[in-house]
Amino acid sequence: MITLHGFAASNYYNIVKHALLYKGIPFQEDLLYAGSDDLLTVSPVGKVPAITMPDGFNLSESNVICDFLEETYPEKPLYPTDAAERATVRQIMKIAELYFELPSRRLIPYVFSGTQAPNAVKEEVRQVLGRGIIAMNRLCQFSPWIAGEQFTMADIYVHHVNTIVNAFGSTQLEWDVLAEVDGMKEWNKAMSKTDIAKSVQADSQANMPEFMQHVKALIQAANAK
Template identity: 70%
Template sequence: MITLHGFAASNYYNLVKHVLLYKDLPFKENLLYASSEALLAISPAGKVPVITTDEGLELSESSVICDFIEDTYPATPLYPENAGERAVVRQIMKMAELYFELPSRRLIPYAFSGTAVPESIATEVRQVLSRGITALSRLSKFSPWVAGEELTMADIYLYYVNTIVSAFGSSQLNWDVLAEVPGMKEWNNAMSQSAIAQKVEADRQANIPEFMQKVAAQIKAANAG
């Protein structure tokens, strides 16, 4: 059985969790926070999520984990059979990560500390997000799913990337980024209505208070230093 290590406030943890639930795979969860000693023992960079298997395999990085799950448990596939179509799905995932999630993540420290985002940072983030908007507008079909008629890994990946874009990119920049991509907000809402997404979200909400306590303690320690 797979053990999923991390915490439910993490969008990448929830991405992997959604994949496991979608494939109806048995797994257990182990609560670990970023950079903890227990996490560092199994994650080279001290990041979540991490999975371990009964065979002792330890894997980090969400895209690597998702590909491992797909290769190991091909039933209920999340990638098309055609190699070109699979590449398109992965291209969407990479664009979402590089030009939506990562720039929005730069705003998290300012949101948590309650400080204003420096204009130089805001400008850089807007520029990268604009590239993401252009790329995803060209690549996404939303007919009804991101890559076409079938739900793929790109849907799950983009949905959890968008939680960061909405929570930090949009709020800190006063910019409804998702609305800039035709069809994305409607698709995002449809994704949020699934039973799996709602379960993952309920678990996320339950973890938020403890996670925020951890964040507050880290900020206090940093200011004290």
């Protein structure tokens, strides 16, 4: 059985977990937080998520894991058979990561510390998010799924990216970023109502108090140095 290493409060962890559940692949979860010595034994840089296959093969990085799962377990495919359509799915995922998720992550330290990000940081984040909004408006179809008629990895990936955009971007910037992409809020709401998404979100919320205690302990340790 596959072992999924990481913690449920992580959106990257939940991308892989969602894919595993959608494909019906048996797996077990191993609670590990980023940077732990145990995680370093299965992830080269100690990042979440990582998986261990039944034969002992370890793999990290969410998009790499998802591609590996698709190739290893082709049942219930999450990528189109057409090469151009498959590339479009990956393009949506990459743009969501670079222009939605990563800039929003710059605001995490301020959210966790209960402070407001400096205006210069907010403006930089706004500019990058703005580029993402333009690109996503051009690429996303929402007919009914993000890349067209087929449910794909992009639906899973962007839905969990949006948890970061909503939690950190919107609160710090007072900006409903998803509303800027025509059809995205309605699609995101529909995604959140699927059985798998509800299950993943419930696990994420249950893990959040312990995760926040972990973050608090890290901050205290850093301040003590």
